[in-house]
Amino acid sequence: MIFEMRKLVRQMHVRGALLIVLALSAAWGIVGVGANRSLTKTGEYLKGKAAFANDRKKYESVRGDITEEKLNEALWDIQLCPDESSAYVKALDEYPGIGNLLDQAYAAQDGHFTLFELESADDFYARRKPQIRQRISINGQHFSDREMEDIFAWAEKVQTPFQNEMSDPWRNFYTSFQFAVLINLLTAIIYGASLFSYEKSVRMHLIAGSMGRGTVGRMMAGKAQALAVFTGVQYLASMAVLCVIYFGSCAPIAWDSQIQSLYFTSILPLSYRDVFILGMVSGLLAVFAAAFFTALLDAWLQKPVPALALGVAVTFVPLLLRNFTMLPNSVMRLVQVLPVNAALLEGAANSLFLYPFPGNGIPGIYAVPAMSAVLAVGLAGAAVYLAQKGIWKDEGKKVQRHTNRRARYRRNIV
Numbered sequence: 001m002i003f004e005m006r007k008l009v010r011q012m013h014v015r016g017a018l019l020i021v022l023a024l025s026a027a028w029g030i031v032g033v034g035a036n037r038s039l040t041k042t043g044e045y046l047k048g049k050a051a052f053a054n055d056r057k058k059y060e061s062v063r064g065d066i067t068e069e070k071l072n073e074a075l076w077d078i079q080l081c082p083d084e085s086s087a088y089v090k091a092l093d094e095y096p097g098i099g100n101l102l103d104q105a106y107a108a109q110d111g112h113f114t115l116f117e118l119e120s121a122d123d124f125y126a127r128r129k130p131q132i133r134q135r136i137s138i139n140g141q142h143f144s145d146r147e148m149e150d151i152f153a154w155a156e157k158v159q160t161p162f163q164n165e166m167s168d169p170w171r172n173f174y175t176s177f178q179f180a181v182l183i184n185l186l187t188a189i190i191y192g193a194s195l196f197s198y199e200k201s202v203r204m205h206l207i208a209g210s211m212g213r214g215t216v217g218r219m220m221a222g223k224a225q226a227l228a229v230f231t232g233v234q235y236l237a238s239m240a241v242l243c244v245i246y247f248g249s250c251a252p253i254a255w256d257s258q259i260q261s262l263y264f265t266s267i268l269p270l271s272y273r274d275v276f277i278l279g280m281v282s283g284l285l286a287v288f289a290a291a292f293f294t295a296l297l298d299a300w301l302q303k304p305v306p307a308l309a310l311g312v313a314v315t316f317v318p319l320l321l322r323n324f325t326m327l328p329n330s331v332m333r334l335v336q337v338l339p340v341n342a343a344l345l346e347g348a349a350n351s352l353f354l355y356p357f358p359g360n361g362i363p364g365i366y367a368v369p370a371m372s373a374v375l376a377v378g379l380a381g382a383a384v385y386l387a388q389k390g391i392w393k394d395e396g397k398k399v400q401r402h403t404n405r406r407a408r409y410r411r412n413i414v
Contacts, residue, residue, distance in 0.1 A: 004219075004226040008191070017187040018234055025180045025238035029245030032176035036169060036250070039092050052250040055166055058096045065161040066098065066261070071121035074098045078115055087115060097164045097261060104264035105131060125160050132265045136352065140325055143352075150360040151352055157269040162261050165254030170262065170272055173246055174346040180242050181283040181343035188231045188287045189315060192294030193308035195223055196387045197301075220387040224295065224380050231291050235284050263350045268363055270349070278365050279345040285372035286342035290315050292379035299387035315340055322347075329353075336364055339372040 008014055038051035038058075046054050062070070074095040081087035091099025099115075105127040106118055129152060136143065143151065247253075255273045259266050268275075294311030301307050318338045321327065327335070333353045335341075341348065341364070348368060354361035362370075 001222040001225040001229070004222040005229065008195075008223075008226050008230055011194075014191060014230075017190055021183055021187055021234055021238050022241055024183055025241045026245055028176040028179050029242045032172040032246050033249040035172045035175075039089065041093055043089075049249050052166075052169065055096060055168065056252075058093065059164070059166045062095055062098060062164055064164060066101065066124075066164050067161055068122050068124055071098060071102065071124050075102060075115060075118060075121050079118075084114055084116070091115075097167065101162070101261065101264060107131070128155060128158075128260075128265065132267070132352070135265050141352070142329060147354065150354050151267055153360040154267040154269070154354070154363065158260055158267070159258060159269060163254070163257035164261060165257045166252075167254040167257055167261050167272065169246075169250040169253045171346070176242055176246060177239075177279060177283075177345055178343045180238055181286065182340075184231070184235045184238060184283070184287050185290045185315060185340060185343070186312070187234070188291035189294045189311040190308060191227060191231060192291040193298050193311055194304040195227055195295045196220070196299045196383075197304050197307070217384070217388045220384045223387075224292070224384050227291055227295060228288060228380070231287050232284060235287050239280060239283070259349050266350050267352060268349060268365060270365075275345065275349050275365070278369065279342070279348070282342040282345075282348075282365070282369035282372065285369050285376055286339035288376035289339040289372045289379065292376055292383055296379050296383040296386065299383045319344075337367045337371050339368065339375060341368050342372060 033052075034048050036047060036051045036055075038046045038054040040046060040054060045051075062074075074091075078087050078091050078095065078099065081090055088099075091102075101124075102115055102118070102121060105121070105124050106115075132151065132155060253272075254261065255276075256271050259268060259270055259272055259275055270278075290311070293315065294307055297307035297310050298304060318335045318340050321335045322332070322341075322344075333355070336347075336351065336353055337355060348363075348365040351364045353364050355364065355367040
């Protein structure tokens with residue numbers, strides 16, 4: 001495996017791609033930090049580290065459990081403002097997080113709702129079920145009665161009361177994370193597209209063809225292991241760069257708060273820490289799946305360019321299909337469980353789709369890494385088998401026929 005790793009790293013495009021991934025991950029971390037905005041009492045917008053520091057001060061007075069009493073206190077204070085504009089500014093400045101949750105909990109379908117129309121927030125947590133129904137209606141989705149029961153069963157698992165912590169920075173992190181995963185997927189496809197055909201391009205397949213079947217199999221397995229290790233190390237290194245830059249600028253932020261403090265209608269009983277860990281694991285497994293899928297194409301076609309084109313098309317087409325809202329739920333559910341969806345961490349945290357599993361099914365945030373793991377293992381095995389039994393077997397037969405001819409020629413001379 002070490003020998004195959006050296007051959008992989010020696011390729012110029014591999015080293016170049018690694019440097020590009022690390023540089024872009026750092027850039028997205030910096031962009032994510034700079035994209036954060038915070039409104040001061042004077043009406044000035046701060047950005048970057050200054051915005052994080054300003055928001056952190058705002059949250060000091062409203063941190064902790066989000067109870068009905070706190071919500072009512074904030075609501076009635078906001079309603080003392082003379083108009084909606086000043087109420088909006090006051091909600092951002094004095095009640096960060098709480099004002100946004102009130103909007104999400106009591107927003108009307110026609111969009112003509114304001115906090116001035118609300119008498120109290122006593123039914124705040126009970127509002128999750130009707131808001132989930134409203135969201136389904138607005139999105140034009142259709143779920144069976146059993147599916148709705150499962151959705152609400154998951155929603156009821158969410159722990160209350162919510163914790164109000166500085167969670168807004170997660171939005172920009174999810175965007176940066178998305179681009180970092182996508183560029184890792186693309187480079188993994190590039191590496192896999194020439195994994196086996198590289199030997200043919202340098203005519204090493206003639207030597208490999210003279211080896212025994214077991215030796216060739218071990219060589220192909222070593223190539224697969226080298227691809228997995230290299231893409232895995234690159235992914236982890238790029239994520240480390242992104243996280244150090246981003247969290248080093250905005251920390252401390254919400255880690256143990258429920259994700260419903262940002263996504264009120266999410267049905268996942270998870271904290272931001274849970275989503276972060278699941279996203280990291282899911283992204284890594286998706287990279288493996290993409291790499292081995294393209295490696296399988298390369299083993300089959302023995303041509304890197306067609307393998308690369310097919311790998312990119314098949315891997316990234318689901319991102320386009322997600323936007324076709326007219327697709328049936330069954331098709332959309334399949335589209336959203338494919339490996340590339342690991343990049344869309346915010347979408348996974350807010351998805352209502354459930355997948356078959358004992359009980360009430362499992363959400364996509366669990367299904368995507370499970371699907372990626374199954375595909376990665378299956379595709380890796382198929383790629384190694386096909387590489388061993390395909391062109392390598394044919395070359396072995398050619399070499400064997402040539403050896404037999406030479407042996408017969410020598411016997412005839414004698």
